[in-house]
Amino acid sequence: MFKKEIKKITLEDKNYPPLLKKIKNPPKTLYYLGKLEKKENCLAVVGTRKCSSYGKEVTSELVSELSEAGLTIVSGLAPGIDTLAHQTCLKTKGETIAVLGTGLDEKSIYPKSNLLLAKKILEERGALISEYPPGTRGTHFTFPQRNRIISGLSLGVVVVEAKEKSGALITANFAFSQKRKVFAVPGSIYSSNSRGCHLLIKKGAKLIEKAEDILKELNFQFSKPKKPSFGRKPEEVLILESLKEGALHINKIIEKTGLPAPKVASLLGVLEIKGIINNLGGNIYAISHR
Numbered sequence: 001m002f003k004k005e006i007k008k009i010t011l012e013d014k015n016y017p018p019l020l021k022k023i024k025n026p027p028k029t030l031y032y033l034g035k036l037e038k039k040e041n042c043l044a045v046v047g048t049r050k051c052s053s054y055g056k057e058v059t060s061e062l063v064s065e066l067s068e069a070g071l072t073i074v075s076g077l078a079p080g081i082d083t084l085a086h087q088t089c090l091k092t093k094g095e096t097i098a099v100l101g102t103g104l105d106e107k108s109i110y111p112k113s114n115l116l117l118a119k120k121i122l123e124e125r126g127a128l129i130s131e132y133p134p135g136t137r138g139t140h141f142t143f144p145q146r147n148r149i150i151s152g153l154s155l156g157v158v159v160v161e162a163k164e165k166s167g168a169l170i171t172a173n174f175a176f177s178q179k180r181k182v183f184a185v186p187g188s189i190y191s192s193n194s195r196g197c198h199l200l201i202k203k204g205a206k207l208i209e210k211a212e213d214i215l216k217e218l219n220f221q222f223s224k225p226k227k228p229s230f231g232r233k234p235e236e237v238l239i240l241e242s243l244k245e246g247a248l249h250i251n252k253i254i255e256k257t258g259l260p261a262p263k264v265a266s267l268l269g270v271l272e273i274k275g276i277i278n279n280l281g282g283n284i285y286a287i288s289h290r
Contacts, residue, residue: 006104023152023178027131033104034127044074044150046168047081047160055161056280057247059084065211067094069220074154077114081160096126099150101143103136110138147171156181162196169196183208247286
């Protein structure tokens with residue numbers, strides 16, 4: 001499906017990404033699909049494959065605001081945080097780049113569960129990039145190696161959730177060596193998903209709590225996002241009040257509001273269509289911060 005469209009660009013080409021050209025050992029050849037030209041002001045957002053509802057909520061909020069500020073979001077198309085970063089960017093009509101550790105032909109792309117996402121990225125002016133020719137399957141070597149490209153394309157790297165041994169930490173360490181900015185989201189000291197982020201903060205990564213922290217560090221203009229307009233219906237107010245402290249599973253929302261399950265399901269659907277809340281997957285909902 002993709003094979004006929006795959007293009008390549010060399011280090012000597014004037015359209016080769018300028019930031020990537022500056023790193024140690026840049027790819028001599030890049031294979032790509034979509035629009036690679038004029039993809040400037042890139043920021044990487046990465047994290048664990050097995051993310052929590054906290055990680056999903058943070059990723060959704062950060063990427064929405066970063067994308068709307070004009071940053072191109074770079075990630076690795078992996079399950080978890082990477083996937084959500086791409087999806088959120090597309091939802092806000094922003095541009096995103098997926099860097100793969102495989103060839104760009106349909107048989108090689110991994111994970112297969114994200115083939116439709118890859119197609120959507122291309123449909124929305126995004127790009128898929130790899131240093132590996134078509135037909136290359138992913139290995140324990142190719143995926144860590146591609147992480148230097150994720151950071152190399154970017155002004156900085158944001159790590160949302162990461163375990164102590166994580167591909168996201170490999171990306172962050174490449175960013176440190178490439179003299180790029182590294183940002184990390186703090187979490188609970190009892191969460192294994194936050195240990196990697198806390199290690200990065202100890203190492204010198206900037207602790208960030210909101211998109212504004214990143215945009216200020218990158219000297220980007222920041223516009224305060226509009227707060228969700230609370231619905232006039234008393235039932236909608238009840239649901240939004242229940243979500244004030246963070247994301248909740250639908251069962252918990254039913255419990256906190258005391259409303260019938262069918263009514264809650266219906267109202268959640270309406271609020272999601274209005275853009276007031278987000279479905280983070282697995283029937284977990286959070287207030288939209290756009």
